[in-house]
Structure formats: C-alpha cells, structure tokens
Amino acid sequence: MTKIRLTRLFTFEAAHALQGYDGPCRNIHGHSYKLQVTIIGLPIINDEHPKNGMVLDFGDLKQLVQETILDVVDHALLLRADSDSDLVEALRKLNHKLLLTPYQPTCENMLIDFKTRLRKVMPGSVALHSLKL
Numbered sequence: 849m850t851k852i853r854l855t856r857l858f859t860f861e862a863a864h865a866l867q868g869y870d871g872p873c874r875n876i877h878g879h880s881y882k883l884q885v886t887i888i889g890l891p892i893i894n895d896e897h898p899k900n901g902m903v904l905d906f907g908d909l910k911q912l913v914q915e916t917i918l919d920v921v922d923h924a925l926l927l928r929a930d931s932d933s934d935l936v937e938a939l940r941k942l943n944h945k946l947l948l949t950p951y952q953p954t955c956e957n958m959l960i961d962f963k964t965r966l967r968k969v970m971p972g973s974v975a976l977h978s979l980k981l
C-alpha cells in the first residue's frame with residue numbers, strides 16, 4: 849500500500865534574541881514564523897470508518913500542532929535559559945509570555961525542539977516526516 853505525506857502550514861508570531869550573536873539579531877526582535885508540518889502514513893481503508901480515506905484528519909493535525917507547539921510559542925519571547933536574570937525577572941513580573949530555552953533560539957534549534965515535542969504526541973498510525981520553519 850502507498851504511504852502518503854500530508855503537509856499543513858501554520859503561522860505564529862514570536863520574539864527572540866540570539867545571545868552573543870555578532871549582528872543585530874542579538875537584540876530582542878520578532879518574526880512572523882511559518883511552520884510546515886509533514887506527516888506520513890497509510891490512508892484508512894474502511895467504508896465504515898468516519899475517517900475513511902484519511903491518513904490523519906487535518907483537524908486532528910491542527911489540534912495536535914496547536915496544543916503542542918503554537919500554544920507554547922505564539923506571541924512568546926524565546927530567550928536562552930541562561931539570559932540575564934534581572935531581565936527574566938522583570939519580564940515575569942510584567943506577566944510576559946516567556947519561553948526559556950536550553951538552546952540558542954535559532955530556527956534550527958526551534959525545529960529540533962518542535963520535532964521532539966511533536967513526536968511524543970503523534971498517533972501510532974502516523975509518523976512525523978519533516979518540519980520546515
């Protein structure tokens with residue numbers, strides 16, 4: 849049977865700073881990110897099944913990505929966990945949505961993080977094929 853890849857595009861807004869970077873991106877700045885999620889699997893072949901013909905309902909994929917990634921990063925500020933503690937404390941006092949990452953928040957590292965998070969919640973019948981940011 850033929851395995852099928854399904855791709856869905858998501859967008860989110862986030863700010864970050866690249867600590868120690870030799871350019872303007874060491875300052876806190878923001879992006880409108882586009883995240884492409886591709887899964888792979890076999891379509892359900894069962895006329896009695898409500899998801900007949902689907903690898904995964906697009907709605908279910910949307911909910912998975914929403915809960916696992918977008919709820920975490922959308923309108924958040926991503927800073928390295930070892931950022932200046934006064935800054936972190938001040939942002940917390942202001943109730944800012946802060947994601948302290950154990951990594952430099954580059955696209956590459958964010959993708960590794962997203963992959964880890966998504967793999968944990970993929971239904972058994974499908975696999976995460978690829979991510980693009």
Ligand SMILES: Nc1nc2c(c(=O)[nH]1)N=C([C@H](O)[C@H](O)COP(=O)(O)OP(=O)(O)OP(=O)(O)O)CN2
Pocket residue numbers: 866873953954955956
């Ligand atoms: N390999 C990577 N390089 C850079 C990353 C990254 O995540 N991975 N991130 C940055 C900055 O955070 C930021 O994204 C700047 O990108 P850049 O395209 O260099 O910015 P510009 O202002 O030149 O481009 P615009 O299109 O005007 O935003 C840097 N490098």
Ligand SMILES: [Zn+2]
Pocket residue numbers: 864873877878879
């Ligand atoms: Zn940036």
